[in-house]
Amino acid sequence: MKAAVIQFPGSNCDLDMLNALQLFGVEAQIVSHKATSLAGYDAIFLPGGFSFGDYLRCGAIARFSPIMTAVTTAAAAGKLIVGVCNGFQILTEAGLLPGQLMMNETPGFICAEVPITVINQQSQFTNQYQQATITLPVAHGEGRYYADEATIAQLEANHQVIFRYQTNVNGSAEQIAGIVNEKGNVLGMMPHPERAVEAIIGNIDGQDFFRSILN
Amino acid sequence: MMYLGKVYVSYKPSVFDPQGDVIKTSLHQLNFQGVESVTQGKYFEIKLVATNLTEATANLVKMAEELLINPNTETYQYAIDEIEVL
Numbered sequence: 098m099k100a101a102v103i104q105f106p107g108s109n110c111d112l113d114m115l116n117a118l119q120l121f122g123v124e125a126q127i128v129s130h131k132a133t134s135l136a137g138y139d140a141i142f143l144p145g146g147f148s149f150g151d152y153l154r155c156g157a158i159a160r161f162s163p164i165m166t167a168v169t170t171a172a173a174a175g176k177l178i179v180g181v182c183n184g185f186q187i188l189t190e191a192g193l194l195p196g197q198l199m200m201n202e203t204p205g206f207i208c209a210e211v212p213i214t215v216i217n218q219q220s221q222f223t224n225q226y227q228q229a230t231i232t233l234p235v236a237h238g239e240g241r242y243y244a245d246e247a248t249i250a251q252l253e254a255n256h257q258v259i260f261r262y263q264t265n266v267n268g269s270a271e272q273i274a275g276i277v278n279e280k281g282n283v284l285g286m287m288p289h290p291e292r293a294v295e296a297i298i299g300n301i302d303g304q305d306f307f308r309s310i311l312n
Numbered sequence: 313m314m315y316l317g318k319v320y321v322s323y324k325p326s327v328f329d330p331q332g333d334v335i336k337t338s339l340h341q342l343n344f345q346g347v348e349s350v351t352q353g354k355y356f357e358i359k360l361v362a363t364n365l366t367e368a369t370a371n372l373v374k375m376a377e378e379l380l381i382n383p384n385t386e387t388y389q390y391a392i393d394e395i396e397v398l
Contacts, residue, residue: 154382161379190382197384204330243327243385268328 098311101128101138103168103184105159110145110182110291117291118142121307130162140177140310141168143184145236145289155198155239156186165191177221177310178283182237185275185285194278194285195252196244198237202268206238210300212263213274213288217256220277222284225309231302233288235266235274240287242269242276252276260286315360315368317392319376322353327385356380359395368392 100123104111111127118125128135130148135141149158159165165187172178172193180188188194201207213233215226244252249270252258260275267287275286290303323329332350339347358375362368369392376388 153379157379157382189384197382199327199385200330202328202330204334245326245384268330 098123098139099137100125100140100142101135102126102142102144103128103130103164104144105130105146105148105162105183105187107148107150108144108146108183110289113289114142114144114181114291117294117303117307120294121311123307123311128164130159130164133163133167135164135167135171135176138171138176140179141171143168143178143180143187144291145182145184148183148187151183151239154186154190155183156188156190159183159187160191169193172278172283175280175282179222179310180283180285181289181291182240182287185287186239188283188285193283194276195248196242196270196276198239198287199241199243200239201237201241201266204238206236207240207266208234208236209266210234211266211288214261214263215259216261217259217277219256220259220281220284220309222277222306222309223259225305225312227305230263231305232293232300233290233302234292234300235288237267237287240267240269242273242287244270249273255279257281259284260288313362313364313368314395314397315362315365315372315392316395317356317358317360317368317372317375317390319356319358319372319380319388319390320353321356321376321381321386321388323351323385324387354380365392365394368394
């Protein structure tokens, strides 16, 4: 598998993502947000961080980066697109995923390891998880998933909710921590699987996420 | 012609605004007991060149809808006037 990790000005989880992908043998490369082609890549990762300083709204400026046209084309072509944290925010602003990430219910930055339920173990991103409860790091000030009731109902009915917080750390609608699009090839999640792939740092619950993508 | 557009962005009533809630609590602590609710919004002043008011207004509306707001959660109002170029 060949993967692109998009680097926006203000990305800060790009190298973690690159490292995690390379640990699993993926031929991964950093691609600038100014690039205009993603030809030849099987999977595209939008990493965490504070693209463009989170000015206006998280992800609102990054969605207009030149690379986003190629990301949209790749999504339409069925390539795997993964947005983690700020990447999730960019995907919603770009309209590639429904809803929006808003300021945490209790204002403030949350940095913690939290229990998460893998709701859908059939997805292209979770099919290697044997257990439903995992622990993943979260690090965000604006991670409260919001969508109107009709959209939430649609997400639930189509099994597009992939991850849920066991304790609602940020006030997300239906405790949603990660969703996919209707086709199932675009994933957005606030928790950081790329920070949980090495035993030496105390958590390997992100490993099955990468194994699922490679499966 | 030069125009000055003023765009006021606010959350839809159905959306919880945690900053507004915290500000409300602070106002209560300052003894403004009559405060019922606070919503924090955004305000933009945009100077733009256009051939006439109709074109300027159309541009301002497009800017608001394409970038300034996220229609999932926000709405906006605007005002626009011609201004003198000094």
